[in-house]
Amino acid sequence: MIDMRISIEPIVESQSLKVRAYAALKAAITGMNIYDDNAQLKLEERDLSARFGISRTPLREALAQLDQEGLVKVVARRGIFIVRKTKAEILDMITVWAALESMSAKLACTVASDQAIAGLHDLVDQFDQCEVALKMGEYSDANIAFHQAIIALGGNALIQQITDGLFLHVRAIRNRTIFEKDRVKRSIEDHREIIKALEARDANLAGRLVCEHTIKLKNHVEKYVDID
Amino acid sequence: MIDMRISIEPIVESQSLKVRAYAALKAAITGMNIYDDNAQLKLEERDLSARFGISRTPLREALAQLDQEGLVKVVARRGIFIVRKTKAEILDMITVWAALESMSAKLACTVASDQAIAGLHDLVDQFDQCEVALKMGEYSDANIAFHQAIIALGGNALIQQITDGLFLHVRAIRNRTIFEKDRVKRSIEDHREIIKALEARDANLAGRLVCEHTIKLKNHVEKYVDID
DNA sequence: CATTGGTATATGGTATGCCAAATCTGGTTG
DNA sequence: CAACCAGATTTGGCATACCATATACCAATG
Numbered sequence: 023m024i025d026m027r028i029s030i031e032p033i034v035e036s037q038s039l040k041v042r043a044y045a046a047l048k049a050a051i052t053g054m055n056i057y058d059d060n061a062q063l064k065l066e067e068r069d070l071s072a073r074f075g076i077s078r079t080p081l082r083e084a085l086a087q088l089d090q091e092g093l094v095k096v097v098a099r100r101g102i103f104i105v106r107k108t109k110a111e112i113l114d115m116i117t118v119w120a121a122l123e124s125m126s127a128k129l130a131c132t133v134a135s136d137q138a139i140a141g142l143h144d145l146v147d148q149f150d151q152c153e154v155a156l157k158m159g160e161y162s163d164a165n166i167a168f169h170q171a172i173i174a175l176g177g178n179a180l181i182q183q184i185t186d187g188l189f190l191h192v193r194a195i196r197n198r199t200i201f202e203k204d205r206v207k208r209s210i211e212d213h214r215e216i217i218k219a220l221e222a223r224d225a226n227l228a229g230r231l232v233c234e235h236t237i238k239l240k241n242h243v244e245k246y247v248d249i250d
Numbered sequence: 251m252i253d254m255r256i257s258i259e260p261i262v263e264s265q266s267l268k269v270r271a272y273a274a275l276k277a278a279i280t281g282m283n284i285y286d287d288n289a290q291l292k293l294e295e296r297d298l299s300a301r302f303g304i305s306r307t308p309l310r311e312a313l314a315q316l317d318q319e320g321l322v323k324v325v326a327r328r329g330i331f332i333v334r335k336t337k338a339e340i341l342d343m344i345t346v347w348a349a350l351e352s353m354s355a356k357l358a359c360t361v362a363s364d365q366a367i368a369g370l371h372d373l374v375d376q377f378d379q380c381e382v383a384l385k386m387g388e389y390s391d392a393n394i395a396f397h398q399a400i401i402a403l404g405g406n407a408l409i410q411q412i413t414d415g416l417f418l419h420v421r422a423i424r425n426r427t428i429f430e431k432d433r434v435k436r437s438i439e440d441h442r443e444i445i446k447a448l449e450a451r452d453a454n455l456a457g458r459l460v461c462e463h464t465i466k467l468k469n470h471v472e473k474y475v476d477i478d
Numbered sequence: 479c480a481t482t483g484g485t486a487t488a489t490g491g492t493a494t495g496c497c498a499a500a501t502c503t504g505g506t507t508g
Numbered sequence: 509c510a511a512c513c514a515g516a517t518t519t520g521g522c523a524t525a526c527c528a529t530a531t532a533c534c535a536a537t538g
Contacts, residue, residue: 038326038520038521038522039521039522040314040521040522066488066489066490067489067490068488068489068490076522076523077522077523077524078490078523078524079307079521079522079523079524080521080522080523082311082490082491083310083311083314083521086268086311086314086315087314087315087318090315090318090319096490097490098266098489098490098491098528098529098530099488099489099490099491099528099529099530099531100489100490100530100531101488101489101490102489102490111407111408114406114407114408114409115408117353117357117406117408117409118350118353118406118408118409118412120353121349121350121352121353121409122346122349122350124349125345125346125348125349129345178342178345178346179339179342180339180342180343180345180346181342181345181346181349184346184412266490266491266492267491267492268491268492294518294519294520295519295520296518296519296520304492304493305492305493305494306492306493306494306520307491307492307493307494308491308492308493310520310521311491324520325520326498326499326500326519326520326521327498327499327500327501327518327519327520327521328499328500328501328519328520329518329519329520330519330520
């Protein structure tokens, strides 16, 4: 018997103002180069609520969430400030990234399908093209996309959630990162080796390679990125 | 010349009501056995604000923060619910724990002082006494204290922050965890070996031992803990 | 002119009230 | 008796007004 019910989409449950304000603010903050010297880092509740056309209450809740995530800092009777992470904090984040992606790679060796692993090749190829383009931004995004893919293969939702937050911050310093063609080339080689290890289902090797690869980035940032 | 200035302590800047409400709620929630079958899992804003003697606004902000941390879930026009993590989520948490503590152990091999590492022996000894007491609660707390100590040795503040949040949830299921004397004994042996590896500054070994040790816990929880 | 103390303003924190949707309750109806 | 409907109640979302304090500005003072 044919299903006679008309197809009903649930009415777009318009998200709460808080959620929408949160998304808008997060997009705005992560979209700007906060590490530029002339970046505007101060915000005001009343100004923002007026510009969003909502009251301060849901806006404050969105700001509180961003505060907890470390993107802004709300100071009583002073203002709301977009947070620039210190170099030490960025290095700590990359360390966490290394640990979690390494674990994901190990997990992927048992849980990921051959097909899913094979999909990584495309990402490396895109990455390779960015190398030609020699643009830091695209390079960085393609690089992060590859690592997010490995993390997704591990199937641990919490790791994905944590690292998504980290990537936001690491991404923000890319304009402060020296672009070296050699480093990109070596990076691509690393990626190809990682894929090989995953395909061989060699958990120890994959975990080690991923960790070492990200620690290389950490060392690079430590040496060549100048923030604070 | 004597310093004639009177000694002035900065006035204790009383924290905001939001912060205090957050702390009180968090303590209350983590202090109760939310996995007990007859646990009260529903809260109400107005009831809580009345009992705390504050208005709903700061209370709501505290609840929103707990919501983001995953301790409660605020549902519009339904209520506020204390969140019971699913078994899969707990397992994911333990996996993250394993990855981050393993990384901390590796870091500790280079950054921790001999003295700091030596301090771990005391924790194992306390742990050993808890074995005699055969109480799940004390065992669990002493166990977590040991692992937090290793994480502290790594010196990565972000890892500490993330794992502190995880331990809250893992701690909450301890009453659902079967207490096995054999497991405790093997656990203590593991701990002593981990200390040895740290003292030998063998980063690879320490990292591996810590990871394997926590994965054992994960497997134990997977097999013997019944929640959901 | 430099210093100092008061005052106005800016700005995040808090209290309160209303709104809309979900739920509950009691009675009506077939 | 079951199904159902309407109004009352519950409850989180939101807007608004007021509060307290950090800062800026200005006048009084030497």
